[in-house]
Amino acid sequence: MTTNDPATEGQIGATKTSFGIVEHLRNHGTMGVSEVASALGVSKSTAHNHLQTLAELGYVIQTDEGYDLSLKFLDLGDHARRRHALYHAAISEMDDLVEAVGERGQVMVEENGRGVYIYQVKTEQGVQTDSHIGTTVDLHTTAVGKSYLAFCDDDTRERLLENSLSELTSNTISDRETLLEELETIRERGYAFNDEERITGMRAVGAPILSDDDTILGAISVSGPTTRMKGEWYRREVPEMVMQAARIIGIRATYS
Amino acid sequence: MTTNDPATEGQIGATKTSFGIVEHLRNHGTMGVSEVASALGVSKSTAHNHLQTLAELGYVIQTDEGYDLSLKFLDLGDHARRRHALYHAAISEMDDLVEAVGERGQVMVEENGRGVYIYQVKTEQGVQTDSHIGTTVDLHTTAVGKSYLAFCDDDTRERLLENSLSELTSNTISDRETLLEELETIRERGYAFNDEERITGMRAVGAPILSDDDTILGAISVSGPTTRMKGEWYRREVPEMVMQAARIIGIRATYS
DNA sequence: AATTTCGTTCGCCTCTCCAAAACAGCTGTT
DNA sequence: AACAGCTGTTTTGGAGAGGCGAACGAAATT
Incomplete structure (x- = not known):
């Protein structure tokens, strides 16, 4: 410490x-x-x-x-996440998104410099990983986290990147400069990839959730194994669906 | 107190x-x-x-x-419910059950004399009520709770019924003798009804989850408005489906 | 500028809360 | 059966933690 x-x-x-x-x-x-x-x-x-x-x-x-x-903690935790407008706005839309893509989906918000999953939708063939509801992750190692870092305001970003960047796999972007470039790319195209940067064998596509005044509320993503997440499907079609869902959730979160 | x-x-x-x-x-x-x-x-x-x-x-x-x-409480709560074998055994089966019935479903365990919902599956047309994950309810006012009371062992039942029975609606069974008779009926047929005993306008069908040595782990139910939960559907078909799901969950909980 | 209300800091005194040890209940061992 | 080695519980006393109240500073409202 x-x-x-x-x-x-x-x-x-x-x-x-x-x-x-x-x-x-x-x-x-x-x-x-x-x-x-x-x-x-x-x-x-x-x-x-x-x-x-x-x-x-x-x-x-x-x-x-x-x-x-x-189980009293279950009640407290549920109350804590219900306080986020993003939670209510995201759930039904995430269910649809996951059904369309066929891979696991998750909703993330930032807290104390880390990403926290507040909702997760599993699929039939979904891969069991270490991420559950309430799990926290390093922002720079996930598609949701990078989406968040790309679209938050500059002060926030500086605060979130003040400590050193962990390296979880060989693909993790642990160099600050490289990360900032990556974030620039994400900002331009509107969505983020995760190519085995946190867990080897797992890819993901994430996008930020913005309210109408462009303040960031969190991010969403779908993630699956490299065997299924590949080609045009992974590069073009899934991002399109994720972006579409993110837009709808953003609008819904604004008016509620 | x-x-x-x-x-x-x-x-x-x-x-x-x-x-x-x-x-x-x-x-x-x-x-x-x-x-x-x-x-x-x-x-x-x-x-x-x-x-x-x-x-x-x-x-x-x-x-x-x-x-x-x-959101740290979300993580603690998730861990608390994961400790229940019933949780892991129930989720996928509950999803199927809810899809088949078309009404909201929930999984309950007992803690400190009250029923706690550890899992809940919503539906498109599902009614919004006050019950969330982590919500606690009086056992004698719900289908899950009555299923639990009917199939737990005698010592446990005595402990759970030692305090007075609240009366939430005009249908709530708040008389001890009447309740014990109702529990006897439930024990004989294997499942429980809830006919507006907790919330006016809502009915439910519940069944206990028993492991193979007949110890009770919790209970499940599906619940919906009286406008849809009625007739043979409510009296015969839904109970059949709930019982079937409960059996499968019980078996799955035993071998895990 | 004046006034209220907020969050924070300070110092003192008290009563909490911690540790050690004695006590009790249970299991398995010789 | 007596004992040894675990448990969890209860009791002690003393040190210091943590509670209160008051003063401070900052920000918002008048």
Whole structure:
């Protein structure tokens, strides 16, 4: 991490450990008091107190095998994404787009410098990957993310690109200059490709969602394996469909 | 509330206020420090500290208009529901069921004495109601809930019915004896109806999901307006389809 | 310019909350 | 059966975290 700015440093330690426990349960599944205590580096009684409190509040549930995250987070998460106008505007149109293309589709918004998937439509033959609802991704490694970076305003872009660019595959654009050129291209033609830049074997076509005053709300994409995403289909037809859907969603998001 | 049992009372006050803030943001949307402070009955500096900490952890985001829930909860919620075997087993089958019936479908599990929807499939003509993913409902007022109550073991049923039965519409079964008889009927025929017992104008057909050792995992249902859910279709054909789907999901949940 | 309302910062005092240890319940082992 | 080695729970006391209130600064409204 970077140097802690004392001015913006959070004060409440108890909250930090409580959420630390929550995140640990998220990453490792059901576990008991002792395991939590040693994992978090706190005493057993502390872990017990926190888990007890979280259970009373209804955020963890106590089963025979230990403690686990409750579904209250599902409700909170649903509320969080419903706050985005893009979510309501996108869902039905995305369903149609995915049916037309036959590949998986997703809706992304930016939060804290990362891309977050707020909606995803699977297909019969869809490839199982690591991306779910709520998954966060590096913006420069996805079609949705590059669409976003291309069409956000300059200040935002600078903020989003201030940290170094990770390299996830051999195709990832991890050089800043190259990326900026790529973004220029995307801006000109209106849509973005992803050619195995995040996951080898997967391609995608993305486009930004703009409201009528040209502020960016997020981005959408469809993605599939290189075996199916190729040729004119991938280069011409899919982009056309994605762009069309993006326009409709943008209009719908504006008037709602 | 009932009398606080001191033995199971949560200790960590800071965690309680932090989650109190989270819930308040969930219910009332974006707001600032002062508004949070007065709503929660704490000092401005306290509210500020908590919000600052939550923001640093990434659970609230700070915009121009104030603080709001972040999409990190979406990720936590998704993980929470993925832990249920029923979720993975149900999704594709539910999609098919909903397409066949043409009405909205949902998957429910029980948590803390209430029913929680972990999956929902909408339809073109589907009615918008108050139920989303993560929504909790009184078990005795829904087809899914009654299916669950009918097929869970006796100890569980007793625990789930220990508090009084709310009355949401004139059709709600709020009398314990009547409910137990209804559950007996459901147990015999294998599926449950909901005839405007939660929302006037809405009917539903539900069935339990049982793993092969007859332990109950949850329940599914399809629901629609009384104008379409009627006659033989509602009484015979839809139950047949729901039961069939429930059987398949049960088998799939067992071997996974 | 004056006034209100916002978010942030400061310092003090109190009561929370953390750690260590004792306690209790359960499982399997010798 | 007694024991050992785990669990989760409860109790203690003391340190310091975190709460309040007041003062500050900034921004919006009059």
